[in-house]
Amino acid sequence: MSASAAKPTQAPQFDVSGRVAIVTGASSGLGRQFARVLHAAGARVIAVARREDRLAELAAECPGVVPHVLDVTDEDGCKSLTDRVVADHGSIDVLVNNAGLGSNDTALDEDLDNFRYVLEVNLVSVYNLARLAARPMVEAGRGSIINTASIFGLRSSYPLPNANYAASKAGVVNLTRDLAGQWGRHGVRVNAIAPGYFSSEMADPLFADERGLQRVLRGTPMRRIGEEHELDGALVFLASDASSFVTGHTLVVDGGWSTH
Template identity: 55%
Template sequence: MNENSTAPDILTRLFGLTDRVAVVTGASSGLGLGFAEVLAEAGATVYAAARRLDRLTALAERHPRIVPVRCDVTDDADRKALVDRCYGQSGRLDVLVNNAGRPGPPHAEEETADGFADLLAVNLTAGFHLAVRAAERLPEGRHASIINISSVIGLVSTAPIGGASYAASKAGVLGLTRELAGQWGRRGIRVNAVVPGWFDTEMTDGLFSNDKSAAWVRRNTMLARGGEPGEIDGAVLFLASDASSFMTGHTMVVDGGWTAR
């Protein structure tokens, strides 16, 4: 390392996203909102996509590099319009964060055939088709990073919290990540996954406000707590940036030690 280099220079070289374009789905709240913010703060133009345009607009008012886009990720026309807008306005798409998702019922007996299929459509299938659209538009010689957001529920059973359809969708995300990494690696498209542990978001509504379930999280997490706001953002920034340029097909677990116990 050059002794005249400064920490900001090194951080910019490794983690800077200036002139890059990113898409974050499910960006209107929770972890997705944080992902959009951190990528924008690192210099990227971020197309923040979700169904709740009012929330995205408020987010964009706080961050001038965030572009709000109403998008239902289960609608192929919306997915196409999202990718087309990136290329039409910015001429490129360098980072895709497939974050959109929702929970399902906790008990298998409560699952219906349509409900199971609908949840997979949001949590798994939509991200696959969006990744394919992004890969199809990538010019030859250009590199890109696709980051799929899974869950500890995709790695281990978390009964009585979790759910069969949700577990199946998040485990599927991990298998899909490995397969797409293998298929697209020689094209310069890296595909990795992030596995969040327990964070206090809309997806886990009531988990931390209930004394019994909050104690369950603390008891079964090596760090004896849930994740704090922002504690997973660094993993997404790392995978989006040149700091992870030799990583693909990888699952990065950010769970306070939940799955290592």
């Protein structure tokens, strides 16, 4: 092949080779895919989740991925995680705050402790880990924090009863904006991805019900749910220098669901 015919396999601004990335909620679903994608793109990935067996499977599939068992609501454990990553790898270049949960209790039936716990996982832990990762990023003068929000952080979850999840993800959207404002002058970018309907442990029961699936499809202009790989580009874009002047933004990937 001549030099003129040769094409680069990847635009250099999307390169994340050698960057140190922490991914939470990495034992399944979107988090597992995020860890795989960053690993395939050349990043040194620390995969964080509670389920040790799932992390071991991921590490076996992606040699070089470092598994780290942690409940993100453990404040001391989160501090130990970021300290260890800096000690072992010298930096934290990318943080993907992906761990999350929700439940479909109605507001009249939900136990208040459950509501608090969902916010603790989905919002408070995002704030805590972002603060912890931002310290070495500020010192280095660069870094990218990517929070997993949701279309339910931008719209009501109606007709699904999901107040805990919707409230927490709306908090993630505005937390992303505020932290971006605080840390932008230090070269630390904070953005979010708001997925629409994708297959996951949380969403699959809805898709298993034909009426629920049809309701999702009718509300999505592209008339399908998202495929696992369709968040890869958004992730690499926000993790890399391709988004070097993007901060405080929530990137919606939903097949058009939020257009109405």
